[in-house]
Amino acid sequence: MNIKSKDLGELEELCTQIRERIIDVVSRNGGHFSSTLGAVELTVAMHKVFDVQSDPFIFDVSHQCYPHKLLTGRWEEFETIRQFGGLSGFTKPKESSADYFVAGHSSTSISLAVGAAKSIKLNGENRVPVVMIGDGSMTAGMVYEALNELGDIKLPVVIVLNDNEMSIAKPIGSISKYLSKILAGKFYQKLRDRIDKSIVQKLPEGANYIAKKIEESIKLITPGVIFEEMGIDYIGPIDGHNLEEIIETLDIAKGLNKPVIVHAKTIKGKGYEIAEGQNEKWHGVGPFNVETGEFKKKAAAKAATAVYADALSALAKKYDNVVGVTAAMPSGTGIDRLMAEFPNRFWDVAIAEQHAVTSMAAMAKEGFKPYITIYSTFLQRAFDQVIHDVCIMGLPVVFAIDRAGIVGNDGETHQGAFDISYLRFLPNMILFAPRDNQSLHQAIDFSYKLDKPCAIRYPRGAFKELKYESNEFELGKAQLLKEGTSNKLFIGYGAGVSKACDTEALHEEDIAILDLRFVKPLDEEILNELASKYNKWYVFSDSQKQGGVASAILEYINKAKLCVSVDSFEFEDHFIVHGETLKVEESLELTAKQLVEKI
Template sequence: MNIKSRNLGQLEELCSDIRERIIDVVSRNGGHFSSTLGAVELTVAMHKVFDVQKDPFIFDVSHQCYPHKLLTGRWEEFETIRQFRGLSGFTKPKESSADYFVAGHSSTSISLAVGAAKAIKLKKEKRIPVVMIGDGSMTAGMVYEALNELGDIKLPVVIILNDNEMSIAKPIGSISKYLSKILAGKFYQSFREKIDRNIIQKLPEGATYIAKKIEESMKLITPGIIFEEMGIDYIGPIDGHNLEEIIETLEIAKAMNKPVIVHARTVKGKGYSIAEGQHEHWHGVGPFNKDNGEFIKKVSAKSATAVFADALVNLATKYDNVVGVTAAMPSGTGIDKLMKEFPTRFWDVAIAEQHAVTSMAAMAKEGFKPYITIYSTFLQRGYDQIIHDVCLMSLPVVFAIDRAGIVGNDGETHQGAFDISYLRFLPNMVLFAPRDEETLNLAIEYSYTLDKPCAIRYPRGAFTPLSFKATAFEFGKAELLKEGTSNKLFIGYGAGVSRACETQELHKEDIAILDLRFVKPLDKELLKQLSKKYNDWYIFSDSQKQGGVGSAILEFLNEEKININLTSFEYEDHFIEHGDTKVVEESLGLLPSLLVNKIN
């Protein structure tokens, strides 16, 4: 869609059309909603001022990329957003050349822009990386690592700070507002450059010092001091819904030919009054009635997240030394309930997984029992801290890993496939998993007793109910749920137990079922006993095959020189695309009705 030739009125009409399209499709499909509605004018202005075919457009996290998709040849295809084999809910270069980079985790955009700017300079090209980053992403340390270098090398990068929730620094009354308008103006930017080049640099040393101090004093009452001190020019705050003001400001920033942050204030959910403002439940939504905003609720069992939250509340009530943390996902992980019940013992540290892990390591050293509650995909961000600050000293930190396995429509960047593989090789780490609601409660109770690091994984949504009586966890002990008359053994881990049970019910043979419970350490004695009776083993686990549960058992069998035929039904060596969980599982051949045909 070519918007270069459109006038302001036509562009404002386009913004309305984009909002209407987003509201219509997301109300039917679900998706990221309030953040993307709030970024419409900013995105249209980006496309008006910059060249998407030439300049790298980099969206941080890319929750707000829907308008960008609509402006880059995907208007009709937008019907398929987040559907299996349809458009991704995030930027994806395989989908369009207008998408510069894959994004799904936060706070990577400015680092990408710095790298792109270096490459552009080396290639002697005239292109400018342009970033859109939300205020929430500014809480992560990686952003400041990138800003630190960018302020030093001074390469042209335009960063649009989409501030829709928290103020980076609150304006101080009308003076600050007035000064911000001046700072955003063409006259000030031109005047400042001329004064610096033609006057201040030629003044005597003492006069230069005084002039600089006056300039610095003015900055102190503007919101951009932190960026200016890092060597990056700051413009704003501006109205992120005033299209004329945004376009004019971006033109100024582009012409400056150096790193600059444009601070834009926006309203989440803009254009859909029911969602406007700080309503967390409108960030990512399921289908809803667009006329009244009522969500189309599906009747479902209690989620594993809710079961975990209740179990941890009970534990924290019982033991005063239980503490916990999450990284910007309090409601998603259930920690919001703990923060409300025990506000001095549970924290949201924002998008700072590395800090979350290391801070809890210190609390463990001080005698507390920390529970770090993070999605599997986001725990990857704190991997060095898990190794260096927790496992090295064998501190009794509990990692409660939510969203383990396939997570559905969020897709490649969010699937919880790798946690077993990246944690299993760490010394001192204990890995175990519940199979259902009852055993999750028991797992939380048992985790409190461990004097070393441990990780508990559980799925998105509800567990499949099972009829087996729950028994307490014992260190490194598996549980044989069912004997079998055939030579086959189904080994389930975590939510994989229910898949093993469903597959067994569809099979004509009477097959034994083992709940492995612990993948580290393995119950080697029980596995040795079972190898004497069952010769064909099948692994059921919602995890990556390489380094996963099957790998752990194969290593054991090799060490013990036990000859077993082993088949793993874990994920193959590729990233798993987005779509409804059952549809994705069907595409991977992991539904019980498909697995039963793979068992000889």
């Protein structure tokens, strides 16, 4: 959509149309909602001032990228957002050349912009990277690593800070906005350069010092002093819903030919009154009724996340040394409940996974029992801290890994496929997984007794109810759920146990089922015993095949020289696409019916 020729009135009408389209489609499909509604004017202004086919448009996390998709030839296709085979809910270059980079994890945008700016300079091109980043993403350390270099090399980058949470008092806000615009305006910039070159540099040392201090004093009353100190110009705060003001400011920022942060105040959920403001439940939503705001949620079994929260709450009441942390996902991980019950023992450290792990390592050294509750996909961000700060010293930190396996509509950046593969090779680490609600409670109780690092994984949504009673956990001990009369053995790990049970129920043969429970250490005794009865083994686990559960079993088979064959029904060597979980499983040929045919 070419908006360069549109006047202000036409652009404002376009903003209304974009909001209506987003509300209509997301109310039916679900998706990221309040953050994307709040960024409509900012996005339209970016497209007005910059050239999306030339200037890199970089959206941090890209929760707020729906208006961008609608402006770049995907208006009709937007109907398929987050659906299997449809548009991704995040930016995706394979989907459109207007999407500069894949984004799903936060705080990568400014680093990308720095790399793009360096490349543009080396190629001698006239292009400017433009970033949209939210105030939440500014809590991650990677942002400041990038700003630190950007302030040093001073290449042209415009950073739009979409601030929908910070509170700035009106008097200070209006004064600082006025002064910031003056400081960034073309007249002031030319005047400052002229004064600096023709007057200040020729003044005696004392006068020069005074002149510099006057300028610094003016900057100190703006809220952007931290950025100015890092060598990056700051403009704002401006009204992130005043289209004329945003366009004017972005024009100024683009013309400065150096790094600039434009601080824009926005309202989450803008344009849909029910969702406006600081209401976390409207960040990512399922289908809802537009008129009432009521979610069309089907009655469902209790999610594993809620069961985990119950188990951890019971443990925290029993033991005073139980502490915990989450990284900006309190409600998503169930830790919000623990933070309310035990405000001095459970913390949200914002988008700072590395800090979360290392700070809990210190608490473990001090005699506490830390539970780091985190999505599988976000634990990847703290891999070095898991090794360096937890495993080397063998500290008894518990990693409660939520959203393990297929997570559905969020797609490649959020699937919980790799945690087994990258944790299994770490010395001192113990890996185990429950198969249902009962065994999840038992797993949490067992984890408290361990004096080594351990990781427990559980899926998004609810476990399936199984007919088998769960034994108490013992270190490195599996549980044989049923014997079989054929030569086949189904080995399940975690949620893979229910898939093994479903597949066995559809199979015409009577097949033995083993709940492996521990992938590290393996129950070598039971594997030896079962090898003498069953020589065709099939592994069920919602994880990556390379370095995964079957890989661990095959390593032991080779070591013990067992005469069995092993087939794995784990994920193959590719990233998993977005869509409804069942459709994703069908595409991977991993439904119970498909597995029966394979076997």
